[in-house]
Amino acid sequence: MDLLRVRSLQSKILILFIFLLVVVQSVSFYSTYRASQxxxxxxxxxxxxxxxxxxQTQINSRRYYLSAFAETAAKDYGLKSILQEDQKSILVALNNHRKRINSDLALAIDEQGVVFAQLETYTxxxxxxxxRVGSLQGKSFLTNRDTIDDNDSQLVLLDNKLYQLSLAPLKSGARNIxxxxxxxxxxxELATELAALTEVHIAFVVKSDNQSQVLSSxxxxxxxxxxxxxxxxLDKTENSYIYHESPIGMVDSQQIVTLLxxxxxDVLETVGVQWPRLALLVLLTVVLSVLSAVAIAKSITNPIRKLIRQVKEVTAGNYDSDVTVDGSVEIKQLSDDFNQMTKAIVLREETISFQAFHDALTHLPxxxxxxxxxxxxxxHNKDYVVIQLCFLDAEHITDTLGYKIGDQIIQHVAQRVTxxxxxSKNYHLGREHFVLIVEDQDVDHVLNTxxxxxxxxxxxxxxxxHIQYVAGVAVSKLHRGDNPSELLQKTNVALQHAKKHKRLYQVYEPQFDTNALERLFLSNNLKNAIESDELVLFYQPKLNLETMTISHVEALVRWEHPERGLIPPDSFISIAEQTGQMPALxxxxxxxxxxxxxxxxxQGLDISIAINIAPENILDNAYPDFVIDLKKxxxxxxxxITLEVTEDAIVEEPEIAHKVLIYLREHGFKLSIDDFGTGYSSLGQLKLLPVQELKVDRSFVQNLAVDESDQIIVQSTVELAHNLGLSVVAEGIEDETALTWLKKLGCEFAQGYFISKPLPPHLFDKWVANSLYDIRKTED
Structure with missing residues (x-):
């Protein structure tokens, strides 16, 4: 009788288990199907x-590229010089520019708005x-518009073809020609290319008041x-597609849209592919579960039920209760071991959780x-401020004092922050970087405190x-991104900007990202620019104030980038310094x-050239021998050749700088201290240096005519230099008054835009030919 009762109980448990399994699997299967759909x-x-x-990114990229190229081409002196020549010459020149970017359309428009040259591609x-020559040639480009704006970028529809066009003004002096x-x-072709990138069909459509026309797809x-x-x-009656219209511009009161x-x-196809897999998975699960249920049902006992319930509690994360069962020694041992296991799991999870969300050194989150x-x-849509705090010279301190002291300093900083x-809520990102989250929106007050x-x-x-700090700040309501990590990244961008400009803290600004991308682009291209001769030297004359002749120039490097055009030195010299490319440059x-x-x-011109020497060159053991061998x-x-050395190069390593300068002087080089007055070199260092010339920084010279303080500084500097036996060059001459004042003071040389701006060699030669000043000639 007992045996029958046991079998009946096992059967009920088995049937109930199978029933629940089928229900759960059915619900799970249906939910999975709907969720997948x-x-x-x-x-x-x-x-x-x-x-x-x-x-949009593609269109904006093309607009920027076309605008930049149009501006560059419009500055082509050769093109402007043939505008008055025959039609064929103009078309040839225009086609040469077109081929550089493989554009589909090229236009030249005169100042009345008439197209006097047009080229278009066809297959x-x-x-x-x-x-071939386009249909607009000889016609007005001002149809349906009043003027043509400088740097105009627009869409145009020609012969039922849609073009993205950028215009740039042709200048003759200040006049627009x-x-x-x-x-x-x-x-x-563009639609197909974008469709391949995005896996979405694309069509370009012209829409007017009552009708639409598909141009291409x-x-x-x-x-x-x-x-x-x-x-x-287009009329939104096709229900079997998901679609979206995105306007991209207007052409003659007609709207141009992109239809995606x-x-x-595709949805039904994907779900349909998954259906057999899900069905097979459910079937296998049911079979395995039934077999398992049979085995479990045969060995069910009350103590095991208690253990099973406790397992479920532990699985759910509830570790508070222990298992106490009556039964055999083995069952009791099993329950005791289970209780010990639960306690071990609790301790291990707490340790793992702490380690996963806290720093091992500072114990901060x-x-x-x-x-x-x-x-x-x-x-919860809260407004808050994220501050990334960094203490400076961490690597130098660790290298000098060791990791033990370095770790102690990090722990000290963590204590100070808390x-x-x-x-605030405080976090440690690693080594010298800490983050604070504050709700106070008064950023200046918070940072100063x-x-x-x-x-x-x-x-x-x-x-x-004395530990120094710098901070980068991002404000959530101003700088939110698509995810929280973007806000943290913006604090890092602001932090780097603060370091670069030697500020205590910096609030993030959107243009920082643009500047970072520009610097990254230039950094990646600078090495190739040096090796490929994309650089060019400009020369700025120095006027001998005693003889009023030009005998010296300063060489100033510029970068002629094939795509970006002329890049000023301020944009890439600092990059060369930071990336270790100054020696090569x-x-x-x-x-x-x-x-x-x-x-x-x-050519019979005796013109001495001054070259700027960076601190990296002073510390470069090979450069002095390089320039000496070049001289020989x-x-x-x-x-x-005059070598101009900045004060910074002397201050950073005075002993090395002194030895290198003596070595160069012994080999006949004329040496000059550049940008004097902006650095921190001492008079004691100055009198020991083997230099013959001192250049007064432009910041003290360019306002000489109106600033008495600058006059006092320049006069004192000239007298100091003369007392030390040095000649003086004043750079930054902007007017005749300053030039006359310096000449009376006894300054030897003057340099600045009043005399001449920096010029490439071919323009410098023209300037020499037409200059008001005499040029020092070689002796026959």
Missing amino acids: KLESTHLSNRIKNAIDVF NSNDKEKV GWLGFGYLIDE SITSQYPTNSPFFDGL FKSKA NRNALLNELINLER KTSVE LLSEVSIQCEFDNISL TRWVTKQAVTQYNIWQQ THNLSDDA
Whole structure:
């Protein structure tokens, strides 16, 4: 009788288990199916949105590229010089520029708005691209518009073809003599390319008040542009597609839109592929579960039930209760071991959780905890300020004092941060970087309080240190991104900007990202520019105030980038210093200057050239021998090359600088202290240096005519130099008054835009020929 009762109980448990399993699996299967269907639909909508972003990026990129090239081409002196010549010459010149960027349209427009030259590409019967004169040539470009703006970028519709066109003004002095424009087709090829990138079909449509016309699409081979298929999409009666219209501009009161669409059948197809897999998975789960249920049901006992319930509690994260069972010794041992296991799991999870969300050195919450907090704040739509605090010279301190002291300093900083009066949540990102989240929106007050309280003198192993800090700040309501990590990244960008400009703190500004990208681009291209001779030297004359002749020039490097045009030195010199490329750059400048000196000598011009020497060159053991060998190889006189050294180079390593300068002086080089007055060199250092010349910085010279303080500084500097036996060069001369004042003072040389701006060699030669000043000639 007992045996039958046991079997009946096992059967009931088995049947109930199977029933519950079927119900749960059915619900799970249905939920999975619906979730997959919804997920694919959402994915399809997101793909449409991403496609819009990709297209806008492509259009903006082409607009920037066309505008930049049009501006560059419009500055071409050769092109402007043939504007009055025959039509064929103009078309040839215009086509040469067009081919550089492979544009589909090129226009030249005179100042009345008449197109006097137009070229457009087309595909001939042999499927080859050709160029022909366009239909607008000889016609007014001002149809349906009043004026043409400088740097005009627009859409134009010519012969039922849509172009993205950028115009740039042609200048003759200050007068606008016309415009030059280049354009790319917005056609089937672009649509197909974007469709391949985004996996979304694309069509370009012209829309007026009552009708729409498809110009081109990525599926022209399947559906011609006049197909009824597009009518259904445009009038929104086609329900089997997900689609979106994105305006891109106007042409003669007609709107140009981009139509992006994707078939809903893709969703059903994806779900349909998953259906058999899900069904097979459910079937296998049911079979395995039934077999397991049979085995479990045969061995069910009350103690085991208790253990199973406790397992479920532990699985749910409830570790508070212990298992107490009556039964055999083995069962009791099992329950005791289970209780010990539960306690071990609790301890291990606490340890793992702490380690996952806290820094091992400072025990402050780490990056993972910070990101969770930012997500929580965003979820509750809170306004807050993120401050990334960094103490300076961490690597230098560690290298000098060792890792033990370095770790103690980090722990000290963590304590200082947590004990400030600023109400904040504090995090340690690693080594010298800490992050504070504050709700106070008065950024200046918070930062001033924070920096004043953490910046105190401290001692480590009888070593007294004054730790300096810098901070980058991002404000959530101003700088939110798509995810919290972007806000943290913006604090890092602001921090780097503060370091670069030697500020205590910096609030993030959007242009910092643009500057960072520009610096990255220049950094990646600078090495190639040096090796490929994309650099060019400009020369600025120095006027001898005693003889009023030009006998010296300063060599100033410029970068002629093939795409960006002329890049000023302020944009890439600092990059060369930071990336270790100054030695290579200075060597290039030195060789080019020597070559130019020899060319002028052959022309009968005796012009000495000054070259700027960076601190990196002073510390470069190979550079002095390099320039000395160059002097010997070309048999240069001692007056041929002047080496200008900034005060910074002397201050950084005074002993090394002194030895290097003596070495160069012994080999006949004339030496000059550049930008005097802006650095921190002492008079004691100055009198020991083997230099012959001192250059007064332009900041003291350019306002001499109106600033008495500058007059006092310059006069004192000139008298000091003369007392030390040094000649003086004043740079930054902007007017005749300053020039006359310096001449009366006894200053030897003057340099500045009043005399001449820096010029490339071919323009310098023209300036020499027409200069008001005499040029020092070589002796026959």
